[in-house]
Amino acid sequence: MRSAWLAQQGMWIDVGSFSKGYVADRALEVLQQRGITNALIAAGGTICARGVKPDGSPWKVAVRHPRKEDSFLTFITLRDAAISTSGDYERFYEKKGKRRGHIIDPRTGMPVERMQSVSVIAEKGIDSDALSTALFVLGPEKGIALIDSLPGTAALLVTHDSSIVMSQSWPEKIVIY
Template identity: 40%
Template sequence: MRSHNFDSIQHGRRRLVMALPLMACGLVVAPVQAKAGVHQVSQVLMGTRVDLTLQDDDASVLPAAAHAAFAEMTRLADMMSRYRSTSVLNAINLMAGLRPVPVPAELMQVLQMARQAAQASGGQFDTTVGSLRDWNFDPEHPVIPSAQQIAAQLSLVDQEHGLVIDEGAGTAYLTKRGMRLDLGGIAKLPILQAGLRQLQRHGLANAMINGGGDVLVMGRLNGRPWRVGLRDPRHPEKVLGMVSLTQGFIAASGDYERFVMQQGKRLHHILDPRTGYPTQGPHGVTLISEQLEAINGLGTALMVAGADAGRARIARTPGVDALIVDADNSLWLSPGMASRLGRA
């Protein structure tokens, strides 16, 4: 269930074009006209472009607030990237089967979220898919592992028994040599939330953070709710509709953003921890909630579980609105999502 791998997306194709809507994995954010008190800035983080749109009566405070938000998000992304040799996460991977590694409180929180997501999904969310290390979905240098490689590495995918978290000691430990964590499907929302908290500490009440498929908002823009378009996974160049938010999180997962082609078949970046291969279920899942914990990791789990299981999971998950496009291109909206799209 690999998703949103840090630092692995080609940055050159994500240039900022302010004359066009800001498009991300599953989401489209309407452009903002230059007005007094509005500040927009972008930076590449976690292998994707992160856009901040801020508004305040005192525009002079906005650049410093944006700088603080990016500094905090960069610090956490560096901590949790498996591609950065000096990251704490990489230390856990390197010490797999050898010894526990001390982890900062922020990483411990993400690991606990990963454990909760795995338990809630019955193992369909599993951060140890990082052990399937031979996949590479870079379109310029794609790598598709052999069946033998996948079979050998699949024995290392077992978060339930293979990841030991000791909250008291503040350590994390992978029990088997060669086991690897990939936090791409669980770390980005908390990192973006940390940026939003920095903005709040600087006194801002109106902000949006758009990070490659995940959007966080608070307050309003020009006195009106923030408007975000939901991309159609069947036709990624099109928008299904707009939603309006003054607070909350939008998270999108899909098979259309990063993939390679093999013998006419599209192989995408979300891996099934049960098989070691890309998921065969929905084309895309979009979730909305006011609670980060309610949706963090859920989209990836539903991509693995399939549309039928996804609808059942959403029905028993209060406070979450969902859009699911199944493998047969059928579209399903939860009642809350249908209402949101109808009002937008």
């Protein structure tokens, strides 16, 4: 058994950056235990896919445009993988004309301002979920370096000025729909 402790009274751990991915992974495990080998589970910003659609084709998932509500950056196919997106476009407030999202940079204690969204593909939802939040905080240079060091992962980042940065492993071209 592994354990952890918090050094000071009143400290707490926020599991929001990976809990939805964990829940989606666990749901797939339960389905598999019951003999269901093809499924698509959506939990917040995380989507986990196993197997294929009923017609035998792969699951297709849209990556939302962070500033155009009804537009998509791209569509990807998922099979036995997960994608998670962290962004500043669903949970935010505006102050003095500046958008401030819910993702806090632990180094500054302030909302991250240099990113609009980060999508990460990984084998497990818990990994894609945690990594999308981590890359949102790290930014494009350090974020892509991290993804490039992790086999089986890919990332698509949209910066504050709407520039798109992709890891070399990102599976699709970007075409805004």
